Amino acid sequence: MVRRKLMGRLAPYLLVLPGWLWLVIFFVIPVIAMLSLSTQTGDLIDGFTQTFHWQNYLDGWNEYHVEFIRSVIYGAIATILCIVIGYPVAYWIAFRGGHRKSSLLFLLLLPFFVSFVIRVVSWQFMLADNGIILEPLKAIHLLPADFHILATATAVVGGLTYNFVPFMILPIYVALERIHPEVMEAAGDLYATRRAAFRRVVLPLSMPGVFAGVLLTFVPAAADYVNASILGGTDQTMIGNVIETEYFTNTNYPMASALSFILMAALLIGVFIYAKVLGTREVLDMAVA
Amino acid sequence: MTDTMGSNNPGEHPQMSPDWLRGLLMPRVSRRMALQAGGASALALALSACGVAGVKAAQSTPSSPSAPAPTSVAGGATSAADAGSSSSSAATTSTTADVNAAYWAAQTKTGEFNFANWPLYIDVNPNNKNDHPSIDLFTQQTGIKVNYSEVIQDDAPFFGKIRPQLAAGQYCGYDLMVITNGIYLTLLIELGYLTPLDQSKMTNFYANASSAVKNPSFDPGNVHSMAWQSGITGIGYNPKLVGRKITSWQDLLDPKFKGKIGMFADNEDLPNAALCAIGVDPATSTQADWQKAVAWLQKGKPLVRQYYHQDYIQPLSRGDIWVSMAWSGDIFQANASGANLEFVVPEEGAPIWTDNMCIAKGAEHPLDAMTYMDFVYEPKIAAMLAEAINYITPVRSAKTFIEADAAKATGSDKASLQQLASSPLIFPPQDELSRLHYYRVLTQAELKTWNAMFEPIYQS
Numbered sequence: 001m002v003r004r005k006l007m008g009r010l011a012p013y014l015l016v017l018p019g020w021l022w023l024v025i026f027f028v029i030p031v032i033a034m035l036s037l038s039t040q041t042g043d044l045i046d047g048f049t050q051t052f053h054w055q056n057y058l059d060g061w062n063e064y065h066v067e068f069i070r071s072v073i074y075g076a077i078a079t080i081l082c083i084v085i086g087y088p089v090a091y092w093i094a095f096r097g098g099h100r101k102s103s104l105l106f107l108l109l110l111p112f113f114v115s116f117v118i119r120v121v122s123w124q125f126m127l128a129d130n131g132i133i134l135e136p137l138k139a140i141h142l143l144p145a146d147f148h149i150l151a152t153a154t155a156v157v158g159g160l161t162y163n164f165v166p167f168m169i170l171p172i173y174v175a176l177e178r179i180h181p182e183v184m185e186a187a188g189d190l191y192a193t194r195r196a197a198f199r200r201v202v203l204p205l206s207m208p209g210v211f212a213g214v215l216l217t218f219v220p221a222a223a224d225y226v227n228a229s230i231l232g233g234t235d236q237t238m239i240g241n242v243i244e245t246e247y248f249t250n251t252n253y254p255m256a257s258a259l260s261f262i263l264m265a266a267l268l269i270g271v272f273i274y275a276k277v278l279g280t281r282e283v284l285d286m287a288v289a
Numbered sequence: 290m291t292d293t294m295g296s297n298n299p300g301e302h303p304q305m306s307p308d309w310l311r312g313l314l315m316p317r318v319s320r321r322m323a324l325q326a327g328g329a330s331a332l333a334l335a336l337s338a339c340g341v342a343g344v345k346a347a348q349s350t351p352s353s354p355s356a357p358a359p360t361s362v363a364g365g366a367t368s369a370a371d372a373g374s375s376s377s378s379a380a381t382t383s384t385t386a387d388v389n390a391a392y393w394a395a396q397t398k399t400g401e402f403n404f405a406n407w408p409l410y411i412d413v414n415p416n417n418k419n420d421h422p423s424i425d426l427f428t429q430q431t432g433i434k435v436n437y438s439e440v441i442q443d444d445a446p447f448f449g450k451i452r453p454q455l456a457a458g459q460y461c462g463y464d465l466m467v468i469t470n471g472i473y474l475t476l477l478i479e480l481g482y483l484t485p486l487d488q489s490k491m492t493n494f495y496a497n498a499s500s501a502v503k504n505p506s507f508d509p510g511n512v513h514s515m516a517w518q519s520g521i522t523g524i525g526y527n528p529k530l531v532g533r534k535i536t537s538w539q540d541l542l543d544p545k546f547k548g549k550i551g552m553f554a555d556n557e558d559l560p561n562a563a564l565c566a567i568g569v570d571p572a573t574s575t576q577a578d579w580q581k582a583v584a585w586l587q588k589g590k591p592l593v594r595q596y597y598h599q600d601y602i603q604p605l606s607r608g609d610i611w612v613s614m615a616w617s618g619d620i621f622q623a624n625a626s627g628a629n630l631e632f633v634v635p636e637e638g639a640p641i642w643t644d645n646m647c648i649a650k651g652a653e654h655p656l657d658a659m660t661y662m663d664f665v666y667e668p669k670i671a672a673m674l675a676e677a678i679n680y681i682t683p684v685r686s687a688k689t690f691i692e693a694d695a696a697k698a699t700g701s702d703k704a705s706l707q708q709l710a711s712s713p714l715i716f717p718p719q720d721e722l723s724r725l726h727y728y729r730v731l732t733q734a735e736l737k738t739w740n741a742m743f744e745p746i747y748q749s
Contacts (some may be wrong), residue, residue: 043733045479066749129609146548150609151594233595237748245748248445249556250740251476 038257048254056258064242064259071239072266074153075222078160079168082217083210085161086168090209093169094176105173108166120159120230127155127231151233159227164220168213175209176202211278219267239263385485393487393656401434402654402661405447405463407644408439409622410518412677423673427664433657441466442599443555444473451649455482460651465658467517467644470507471557471728472736474514474645483513484648490659491515493666502643502683506572506727514645515662518618518680521714521725522558522640525605525615525632538566538635541612542589550589551605551613554596554747556740559586561640561728562614568637571729579742586746596747605630617714621679625705632714634724641681641725676706681715688716 038056042048061068093104111119126133127149137143149155179202187197225240232238239259247256414420424435440463441447447468451461455477468474477483494515495503502516526535531546541550553559563582564571574582594610602619604610606628620632646662648655664670666683672690675682688710695706713721731739 043737044476045733124603128604128607130607148548148609151548229598230600234590234593235749242748245744248443248449250736250744251445251449252737252740 034257034260037253038261040254042254044251044253053254056254057262060255060258060262064239067237067239067242068262068266070237071222071263072270074157074160074228074238075218075224077157078164078221079214079218081157081161082165082168082213086165086213087172087206087210090169090172090176094173094179095181105170108169112166116163117226117230119163120226123155123159123162124150124230150231151236153232153236155231156228156236156238159231160221160224163224163227164217167216167220171212171216172206172209175206175212179205207278211274214274215271219271222267223263389485389487392484393490393659396656398433398656398660399654400432400657401436402464402652402657403436403438403462404658404661405438405440405466406517407441407467410439410467410644410678411437412673423665423670426670426673427661431660431664433660435661438463441468444469444471445555448473448476452482455480455650458651460653461649463649464652464654465646465661466649467646468514469557470505470643470645472731474507474647475730477647478508478513482650484650484652484655485512486515486648486662487656487659491663491666493663497666497668497671497684497686499683499685501722505643507643507730508645514647515666516683517644517646517665518674518678518682519641519643520680521617521634521717522553522562522614522642523617523632523634524612525602525620525630526612527605527608527629528631529629530608530611535612535631535633536636538562538637541566541614541635542592544592546612547592548594549609549611550593551601551610552586552589552593552596552747553601553614554598556743557642557728558614558640559596559747560739560743561726564729565635565638565640565726570638571640571726574729576738579739583742583746586743590746616680618678618680621712621714625679634714634721636724638724638726640728641722642728643683675715676709679709679715681717685716 036050037048039050039052039054040048041051041053041056089108093101093108097104125131128134129148129150130138134143134147134149138145138147149158183201183205184197187201188194192200222238223240225238225244228236228238228241243256243259243263246252246259411421412423414422421437424437428434447466451463451466454461468477488511491511494511498516502519504510505514505516508514524535524538524541528534530549535541541552553562560579560582561571563586564574564578567578567581567585569578569582595604597604597613601610601613601615602623605613605615606623615632617632620630623630646665648658648662652658665674668684668686669690671682671684671687672694675684675687676691676694691706691710695703695710698706709715717725729739
């Protein structure tokens with residue numbers, strides 16, 4: 001009897017055990033190992049030893065704050081562009097898609113059947129100085145001969161926007177799709193203009209979707225390094241590129257870990273401020289959407 | 290607000306029902322707190338105890354095991370190839386050699402091995418990209434199957450990829466791998482991640498290898514490596530767009546080419562080429578020289594369009610850049626597939642590098658790999674490879690085979706083979722070789738300074 005009661009009380013915990021183990025093995029342990037590594041000193045030959053050298057963080061920030069700030073700015077611009085481009089698309093599919101909704105969503109995801117890197121490289125091909133887009137424009141003297149898009153910030157931010165826009169559209173679509181048309185009709189019955197109905201009813205109801213979209217877009221975009229290395233030039237290095245170099249090229253594992261932690265902390269703080277502004281309740285709703 | 294929505298249409302989105310999801314979510318928050326609390330206490334322990342340290346191979350073993358003298362090796366190789374005699378001859382040398390001989394004596398052929406190489410770095414059947422005639426020939430002769438994979442994009446990421454397994458003393462998945470001399474080959478050797486080669490099974494190597502790749506400075510006595518191919522880091526350019534002859538490193542930074550210049554984004558080719566550009570032999574360069582090289586690179590930076598990894602050849606062929614640091618064989622290969630580029634070894638001198646075959650520690654098929662490594666030193670096989678790869682072949686006598694192939698061939702094949710056989714980029718003449726310099730060998734402490742100085746150039 002007692003035993004049965006105990007089992008009953010333990011059951012929920014046992015049920016979440018696989019999730020727990022998953023988190024511990026693939027998240028908690030690696031994060032602790034990385035945190036430990038980030039305060040070590042040494043080199044590969046002599047090995048890295050724990051010296052609680054927190055200076056790594058300060059050095060990392062002092063040396064690479066330009067790349068940090070640039071990454072956050074690029075990520076933010078790309079995210080805003082994703083909202084501007086993605087919201088109308090999601091709105092149109094949700095309310096005007098009709099029975100073609102699923103085909104439209106499939107089209108949206110179609111590019112994902114091609115590898116991420118290949119998609120970026122094909123942009124490099126299309127945007128080439130004398131490529132299929134710029135060549136004709138230069139031929140008719142719409143653009144000066146030395147005009148180029150590659151190796152500029154525009155190319156990098158454009159690449160980020162292109163790659164992450166579906167991650168913005170999908171959650172917004174899910175949020176909008178749940179809004180019954182009757183809700184808008186009701187707003188109309190209450191003398192709201194179409195604009196007011198959108199601003200005061202549809203938009204607030206879709207905010208959780210936008211929030212989820214921002215998370216799915218901003219965090220990976222700010223940490224991305226593929227776009228910068230393929231589409232960027234000499235002054236478009238992002239923090240992801242720096243971390244890659246520190247890890248692989250310089251085999252400076254403590255610095256790579258410290259930089260990753262600074263990035264993670266910066267993004268987490270950003271997300272929490274963002275959540276605070278929207279209110280805690282919305283954060284939970286956001287996770288639901 | 291989602292409450293009303295959720296209860297309105299739970300049927301449509303059973304997996305998305307907010308009530309259900311929040312039910313899962315609410316307790317998860319508290320569990321996460323518990324996790325955090327547990328984590329925090331574990332953290333205190335882990336931070337001080339967490340051992341990512343001590344990667345270095347046992348301090349007792351010397352970092353570069355004493356190499357058997359080349360003469361004794363040659364003797365052993367000619368007398369007999371069986372394990373018995375090689376172990377008896379090794380008995381007179383040091384204990385490391387004993388251990389090594391015992392290791393090799395215990396190995397038997399397994400009938401296959403795994404080969405990690407760089408892309409476009411072997412001959413290819415024109416009708417089937419995945420078929421390599423020289424490998425087929427090897428399998429025919431020896432019965433050993435080669436699992437060939439082009440997984441090495443660059444030394445640094447490949448090293449990063451296999452390091453954890455090697456550090457744990459496990460098989461990294463490849464028996465034979467091709468690593469460039471320099472930082473990462475040195476790391477692999479110093480960390481004891483390579484299996485010393487069986488010198489008695491290097492008959493073709495000692496008979497046919499050119500003097501440039503025997504007993505190289507980065508691996509004295511060829512204890513751990515045999516050259517695959519060598520190459521020059523010089524300047525590649527599009528003569529039509531540049532409009533003049535490029536002869537020196539200073540030409541690369543001509544302000545007229547602003548925004549059309551490519552350079553390498555790495556910590557070996559870029560710094561060593563810059564040292565050549567300021568007239569210093571990288572091998573003997575000092576920190577003051579490095580400073581000058583950095584200044585030279587900084588001066589050129591506003592003119593540079595991009596610092597490239599492996600991907601400069603496309604923009605160069607397309608005309609996005611007109612002139613770039615380049616690897617000799619790449620330009621040859623680009624021209625073979627229709628581009629019209631030129632390669633020049635700048636008059637100030639240029640870096641030369643060698644990609645080396647080596648056997649990973651813990652290899653599961655070392656004897657098969659060893660057999661293959663010596664096989665490619667047959668002049669006929671070396672010629673097959675050189676004809677396809679267009680880098681500097683380690684076997685000079687391959688030239689007669691290429692000439693013979695040229696005599697047999699017809700049309701455009703004949704012309705390109707003749708050009709190949711007489712090319713100074715594949716068989717560099719002696720005066721050219723004297724202008725070529727190997728990379729600076731760096732200690733770990735020097736490497737830190739070196740990286741800190743050169744990294745801000747290509748990464749900003």
